[in-house]
Amino acid sequence: MAKNKPDSVHIDEDSKDKALEHNRVEQQGQYLTTDQGIKIENTDDSLRAGRRGPTLLEDFHFREKMTRFDHERIPERVVHARGSAAHGYFQVYESMKELTRARFLQDPSVKTPVFVRFSTVAGSRGSADTVRDVRGFAVKFYTEEGNFDLVGNNIPVFFIQDGIKFPDVVHAVKPEPHHEMPQAASAHDSFWDFVSLVPETAHMVMWTMSDRALPRSYRMMEGFGVHTFRFVNAEGVSRFVKFHWKPLLGTHSLVWDEAQKLAGKDPDYHRRDLWEAIELGDFPEYELAVQIIEEEAAEKLGIELLDPTKLVPEELVPVRRIGKLTLNRNPTNFFAETEQVAFCVANVVPGIDFTNDPLMQARLFSYLDTQLTRLGGPNFAEIPINRPLAPVHNHQQDGFHRQTINASRANYHPNSLGGGCPMMASAAQGGFTHYPERVRTEKTRVRSESFADHFSQAGMFFRSLSAPEKTHLIDACRFELGKVEIKEIRERVLDLFSNIDGELTARVAEGLGLPAPTTKSIPKSPVQVAPSLSIENTKKDSIKTRRIAALIADGVDAAELIDVRAALEREGAKVKIVAKHLGTVKGEGGHAVEVDKNSITTASVEYDAVLIPGGAASVEALKKDGEALHFLQEAYRHCKPVGATKEGVELLRACGIDPKAPGVVTHAKGGDVATFVTGFTAAIAKHRHWDRADKDRIPA
Numbered sequence: 001m002a003k004n005k006p007d008s009v010h011i012d013e014d015s016k017d018k019a020l021e022h023n024r025v026e027q028q029g030q031y032l033t034t035d036q037g038i039k040i041e042n043t044d045d046s047l048r049a050g051r052r053g054p055t056l057l058e059d060f061h062f063r064e065k066m067t068r069f070d071h072e073r074i075p076e077r078v079v080h081a082r083g084s085a086a087h088g089y090f091q092v093y094e095s096m097k098e099l100t101r102a103r104f105l106q107d108p109s110v111k112t113p114v115f116v117r118f119s120t121v122a123g124s125r126g127s128a129d130t131v132r133d134v135r136g137f138a139v140k141f142y143t144e145e146g147n148f149d150l151v152g153n154n155i156p157v158f159f160i161q162d163g164i165k166f167p168d169v170v171h172a173v174k175p176e177p178h179h180e181m182p183q184a185a186s187a188h189d190s191f192w193d194f195v196s197l198v199p200e201t202a203h204m205v206m207w208t209m210s211d212r213a214l215p216r217s218y219r220m221m222e223g224f225g226v227h228t229f230r231f232v233n234a235e236g237v238s239r240f241v242k243f244h245w246k247p248l249l250g251t252h253s254l255v256w257d258e259a260q261k262l263a264g265k266d267p268d269y270h271r272r273d274l275w276e277a278i279e280l281g282d283f284p285e286y287e288l289a290v291q292i293i294e295e296e297a298a299e300k301l302g303i304e305l306l307d308p309t310k311l312v313p314e315e316l317v318p319v320r321r322i323g324k325l326t327l328n329r330n331p332t333n334f335f336a337e338t339e340q341v342a343f344c345v346a347n348v349v350p351g352i353d354f355t356n357d358p359l360m361q362a363r364l365f366s367y368l369d370t371q372l373t374r375l376g377g378p379n380f381a382e383i384p385i386n387r388p389l390a391p392v393h394n395h396q397q398d399g400f401h402r403q404t405i406n407a408s409r410a411n412y413h414p415n416s417l418g419g420g421c422p423m424m425a426s427a428a429q430g431g432f433t434h435y436p437e438r439v440r441t442e443k444t445r446v447r448s449e450s451f452a453d454h455f456s457q458a459g460m461f462f463r464s465l466s467a468p469e470k471t472h473l474i475d476a477c478r479f480e481l482g483k484v485e486i487k488e489i490r491e492r493v494l495d496l497f498s499n500i501d502g503e504l505t506a507r508v509a510e511g512l513g514l515p516a517p518t519t520k521s522i523p524k525s526p527v528q529v530a531p532s533l534s535i536e537n538t539k540k541d542s543i544k545t546r547r548i549a550a551l552i553a554d555g556v557d558a559a560e561l562i563d564v565r566a567a568l569e570r571e572g573a574k575v576k577i578v579a580k581h582l583g584t585v586k587g588e589g590g591h592a593v594e595v596d597k598n599s600i601t602t603a604s605v606e607y608d609a610v611l612i613p614g615g616a617a618s619v620e621a622l623k624k625d626g627e628a629l630h631f632l633q634e635a636y637r638h639c640k641p642v643g644a645t646k647e648g649v650e651l652l653r654a655c656g657i658d659p660k661a662p663g664v665v666t667h668a669k670g671g672d673v674a675t676f677v678t679g680f681t682a683a684i685a686k687h688r689h690w691d692r693a694d695k696d697r698i699p700a
């Protein structure tokens with residue numbers, strides 16, 4: 001039916017959920033049918049000529065079932081293949097009217113639905129979650145003005161300055177072409193060969209060797225838009241903007257030994273963590289923050305804003321928190337949503353615009369292009385998860401898998417047959433107008449001189465880390481380069497490092513048994529040390545959702561365990577009872593304690609802290625149990641908080657653990673449980689206690 005008013009749309013938190021509801025199919029209570037709706041009487045036996053005879057071609061149900069199965073796979077993403085996603089909503093704190101006309105950033109009462117996909121970069125779809133890698137942090141905002149995709153990472157800079165080198169860096173890091181090894185790892189010759197020959201990788205390599213590349217959880221990592229974007233307001237005034245996501249649970253990381261063990265014990269560790277947190281109602285939250293840089297101030301900054309290998313330190317330009325993202329719903333179907341979602345850097349709404357960052361410019365092309373193959377043609381925006389909530393009207397048509405049935409005879413513009421529709425929208429009517437940046441220059445493949453410094457910020461990052469973080473980074477380099485087989489590559493990387501920092505070069509060289517090249521003269525950064533870059537300086541004020549393992553055996557002091565558990569859970573932590581067997585454990589005085597995990601199915605690496613409750617018989621049994629001793633020693637070695645009450649303290653001694661070591665909290669007989677819980681809570685909030693001088697002599 002012809003209409004003379006444009007569609008209007010009202011969006012609230014549930015709008016996308018309601019839109020997806022049309023595509024959800026409930027199987028409960030239904031008959032099995034073919035794709036044509038024919039009910040099936042037997043799906044376990046194919047149609048054959050005689051009971052022992054050949055299968056007949058006419059068995060349409062068999063052929064359809066098999067054909068559909070044979071074609072279930074689509075190409076995995078060429079990068080970021082392994083991912084996990086969730087639905088949620090975004091709400092701005094106050095109107096951003098002065099800075100941008102983007103409508104979803106105007107009204108604090110509006111909840112804009114979002115779909116967020118987290119990912120690793122290098123590994124295949126089935127690879128482990130906890131590998132050393134960058135994490136993708138891609139957010140699709142379903143705004144009333146159309147979809148805005150903020151396709152970021154958990155690291156604020158990138159390996160290369162120009163997207164034309166993206167295929168090179170990705171080929172170098174992916175498994176090598178002759179034998180397809182190693183999986184989901186950068187510790188191999190081709191990656192480090194590339195790094196050694198492309199000095200612009202230096203800054204990002206510092207980040208990927210740091211603890212940032214081993215997040216504890218998708219819920220506990222920062223996100224970054226990386227590029228400089230533009231905010232444009234209704235008056236057409238443009239300002240540069242850098243986007244950040246700040247997790248409300250703080251930023252926390254794993255240690256390398258733990259990450260490697262987790263990759264075997266639970267390859268789905270991050271996926272499970274995200275899924276379970278949402279199922280339990282512990283909704284992950286992140287604040288959207290922006291750094292705003294006036295056009296005139298940009299030149300005086302001393303940092304090339306178009307260079308994606310550079311960040312703007314928070315110490316130089318403050319980060320303003322402007323709104324909150326809450327993830328509150330798991331997808332209904334992994335393939336339909338998480339796998340088929342298609343993000344694109346070019347998806348922006350009026351009020352947000354691009355810059356000439358050559359990496360960003362390349363990305364504006366690549367995403368739509370890759371979806372054409374991955375999702376089988378040009379109609380992927382019609383897949384339910386990708387479909388905007390804003391109305392879509394244009395003359396695009398046909399192609400594989402078209403869903404929309406355009407009703408108009410006029411499929412061109414201008415037209416009179418369709419009354420000139422769809423119409424153009426002026427800026428006042430919500431039309432997207434590109435920021436009219438002045439461009440008057442020559443065509444060239446020459447990179448600007450302002451992109452020449454590759455080392456000042458690599459050095460700034462390294463210098464900004466705490467001593468333990470520096471050691472982790474150096475150990476990571478020793479590990480990765482230790483896996484490199486060609487000695488010349490190791491030497492060239494050391495030479496590269498000598499442009500970054502003397503201590504870094506010397507300590508990595510020592511680990512590799514190579515002479516350290518003399519430190520080059522390192523260019524100065526406008527900010528020499530940026531404390532905001534160290535994870536240790538991020539907030540550590542909560543134990544919400546931290547997993548604590550209580551190791552127990554028969555004879556545990558059940559009454560006290562129940563008290564301590566309740567107190568920790570009041571703070572939002574999750575206490576899991578770990579024992580030799582499932583079922584129940586007999587506590588002192590006959591209390592039965594329900595076991596959550598038997599020790600054969602779990603390991604210390606799955607927890608943030610360990611609790612050893614009192615109870616003489618329980619502790620005596622644990623002392624003779626190698627698995628329990630290993631559990632505790634491993635957690636201690638990974639610098640996790642350890643709490644022990646009464647006889648539990650003896651288990652520490654049996655493990656060679658000093659009860660007075662940092663992050664070890666004890667409470668002797670007759671002590672006050674409340675004081676113990678307060679101390680243990682503070683130790684857990686700190687997440688890790690790196691200053692354990694003796695940890696390396698603990699066998700685990």
Ligand code: HDD
Nearest residue numbers: 077079080117136137138152153163166226362366367370
């Ligand atoms: Fe990219 C996927 C993030 C540089 C080309 N990229 C992809 C995803 C994320 C990023 C999070 C996964 C999205 C999802 O969950 O589906 N990429 C980044 C960031 C970059 C970056 C933060 C640097 C600032 N990417 C980059 C460049 C190019 C690409 C320079 C090419 C010129 N990226 C792609 C891609 C992918 C992709 C090939 C693979 C799958 C997809 O797009 O949908 O187009």
